[in-house]
Amino acid sequence: MDKETSKPQPKTAGDQRRRPNGNGSAKNRRRQQQANPMAVRLMNQPAIPVNKSQFNGASGEQRTQVKSRVANQADSQTRLRVMSLGGLGEIGKNMTALEYGDDIIVLDVGSKFADENQPGVDHLIPDITYLEKNKHKIKGVIITHGHMDHIGGAGYLLPKLPAPIYGSRFTIAMLEKQIEEFKLQVQPRFTIMDPDKHERVQIGAFNIELVRVGHSIPDATAVVIRTPVGTVIDTGDWRFEPNPIIGPPMDIDRLREIGDEGVLLLLGDSTNAARAGQTPEEHLIAPTFDDLFDRANGRIIISTFASSVNRVQLIINAAEKAGRKLAFVGRSMLANVELGVKLGYIKVPPGMITRVQDGVKQEGDKMVILCTGSQGEVNAALSRMATGDHPHVKIKSNDTVILTSNPIGGNIVQVGDLVDQLMREGAKVYQAGTQAIDGSGMLHTSGHAFRDDIGELISIIRPKFLMPIHGTFAMQTRHAEVGIENGVKKENIFVLDIGDVLELTADKAECKERVPSGVVFVDGAGVGDVENLVLRDRMTLGSDGMVVVVAVVDKRSGRLLGSPDIISRGFVHMKESEELIGRMRQEIRKSFERRDKGRPADWQRFKLQLRDEVSDLLYAKTKRSPMVLPVVHEVDSRSSKNQPSGAPQQ
Ligand SMILES: [Zn+2]
Ligand SMILES: [Zn+2]
Missing domain, CATH: 3.10.20.580 (Ubiquitin-like (UB roll))
Structure with missing residues (x-):
């Protein structure tokens, strides 16, 4: 392989649709095996994704011409440029950049899990070619909250974005933990901002304020960015939560005040824009836990995402009520709980926590074991308990297993396998999906706003322009509909792709340009060293x-x-x-x-x-x-x- 092709060659979003299929034509099969550098380069040419949505900024006309960027364009000083490099048309690797004149700020540095089409790849991060080329302009990185789809790329991306990093207290703590194992040569400078004090910082042309929102992790925030052409709000991941498990409720009043000042552009979380009604609140799960803990005769093994810190607190509360001791199992679970307890976000009654190896011996059936693996992940604690691979816990009959989460996307099959295995070992299993037949209450709720809530937030903020982010194309489009229902003009709504640049003045917004965008594969410790070619080889070998x-x-x-x-x-x-x-x-x-x-x-x-x-x-x-x-x-x-x-x- 020559030098040219051994450089990282990020795939573009357009390529994903053209991925050669292992069972395709002879031509496809050849292409799959072709070690021709030229062919690979051609496949990586950025294409304009198909977007004939009526919200594409061109009245549904497919854009074919891409204006190439002219350096120091005369009018570039007066326009705000907003571009998402991840999180549009996809779930994960959220990242949006704002550029005004010589200043750029970056919102979030997320990653995304690899799927079965990317064998051997650990996860995916955004292609930040554009930011690297404009490194000198980057003045700050602002993080909305501590979930992996917002901080998971930090270890790889922050060294390339040499600027101070801002976020709320728990967010920065999660970020510091996330990059610990990367042993970065230059330690990023972190600045904690207090959303409850409406603290503001000036970063180049941008004035930044964090506003508290409800979500499944403490200290989640929206980011308010005041720019010379108007105010932009990125909601981050959010849901209304009048009675949060941890910390104060969402600061709706502040968002209304900022709405009164006038908001130019809203970048809004689209995750649940296709789900009718309002998001049920987290605390509604508590009675279900009390009920199921009451029903259990033996041990209770309960599994959720390690990053759902609020859910972890609910489980601690339920264990306390039931008078049971609690052990945490799974590396990420232990790490997050430790951080949450240390910083005072998670409250644990004294003497209640035990090491799992001691607990199973001393407490026997009186134990609650809180572990990772609710998505059926093969290497996670719960799967290993089910297969007898776990050093301290093996599932036995009389165990009650509670999965307090929904299978995400492609995980339905592996969760099914996990439940099979648990039931073979004689466990009683409760899942969010079977609450009707179990006669149990709600076992899971989403951390993201449903359709009616999104509508309400739009009417609170009253933005002139709306750009749905954080979701698939369908979710973004559903979000656009909610925008219209709540008074945003159709021509002012932009359903865009990663790499599209939305240019704004105080009264106009248009999308005519694209910057490089796509995905970089992270394989073990290497970034971008897995190329299309290598992936195709792995797919061929695997199938x-x-x-x-x-x-x-x-x-x-x-x-x-x-x-x-x-x-x-x-x-x-x-x-x-x-x-x-x-x-x-x-x-x-x-x-x-x-x-x-x-x-x-x-x-x-x-x-x-x-x-x-x-x-x-x-x-x-x-x-x-x-x-x-x-x-x-x-x-x-x-x-x-x-x-x-x-x-x-x-
Ligand atoms: Zn989140
Ligand atoms: Zn997210």
Whole structure:
């Protein structure tokens, strides 16, 4: 691989739609295996995503022309540029940048979990090419709250965004913990802002204020950004919560005051814009816990997200009421609880917490075990308890297992597997989805505002322009509808993609330009070193396996010596596929015969040809496309020992 292609090559959002499919046409199959740097570069050309939404800023016309950015454009001093680099058309890796003249501020540095199409990738972070090119302009990074989809990219992104970081107290604490293990060479400068004091800081052209909102983690905030052309509000993740479990309620009065001052643009959380009504409050879960704790005869093993700190407090309260001791299990659970207790957000009655290994011995059936793994994650505590892999806890009959969360997206199947396993071990299982048949109360509520709440917030803030963020395209579009229902003009609503730049003056907003955007794969400790090519290889290997063809040829004549060796891994069992292997050998021999023997051996070219011919044969016979790796050994057949000369050509 040459130097050019070994550089990080972030995929663009447009590429995701064009990802070659492992079972596609022969052309697709070739492309999947093609080690041609040019082809990879072409695939990475940023495309304009399809957006014919009536809210696309062009009355539903697909934009085809992209104005290229002219440096020091005459009027760029007078316009505010707002661009999301993550979190639009997707769930996760939230990041939005605001640019005015020579100043840029960045809101959130989120990450996103990899899915089954990205084998071996840990998570995904936004492509920040544009910010890196304009590094000198970046004056500050503001974080809305401490969830991974807002801080998970910090360890990779903050070193590239050399600017002070602002956030509420718990948010900054979560962020510091998040970057601890990265051992950054330059420690970021953190500034804690108190939303309850309406504290404000000037960062370049931007005046920043945090406003408290309700969410499933303490100290979640909206960000108010006063700019020379008007005020912008990013809601962060939010829900109304008049009776929060931890801390003061959402500061609706402050948002109304700022609404009275006039708000130019609202960047709003779209997560639940398609869910009718209002978000049920967190405290409504408490009676369910009391009821189920009451019903339990044996141990109670309860699982939720480690980052749902408010839920953790509810579980502590329920355990206290039931007079049970409590142990925390799972690395992230222990870390978050420790932080929450240390900073005084989580309140634990003295003497109630025990180490799990002591608790299971001393307390027996009187224990409550709070653990990670409610999404059925294979390596998380609950799955390991179910399979008997956990060092201290093994599920037994008489255990009550409570999953206080909903399966997210693609996790439905693995949660199903987990519940299967738990029930095989004899546990009584309660899930949010089965409350009707269990006759139990509510076991989960969302941290994000439902449709009616979103509408209410829009009518409180009364923005001139609305840009739905934090959600899929459908969620953004639903949010746009709510905007219209609540008095925002249709032409003032922008459902955009990552990379789109919304340019604003005090009375106008338009979207005509794009900046580079997309996703960077994080693989172990490396950032961006997993390329499309590597991913395609992993997908091919994972789904169809590989076949290695080893041909020994005479160095002088280029003649095939003996029968080619065929090695297969993850494709077919050799012994049971003698016929197929025989056909392959035949095909390989024919390829050698067809080779133009009048010219010097160009083994590189020949290997590509051999690969394609073998691939086509295997596809025709098996409808599968294993990775085919031809290896040609050149030997001097006249030498007595018949040893390969030099390294094999791979
Ligand atoms: Zn959140
Ligand atoms: Zn979020």
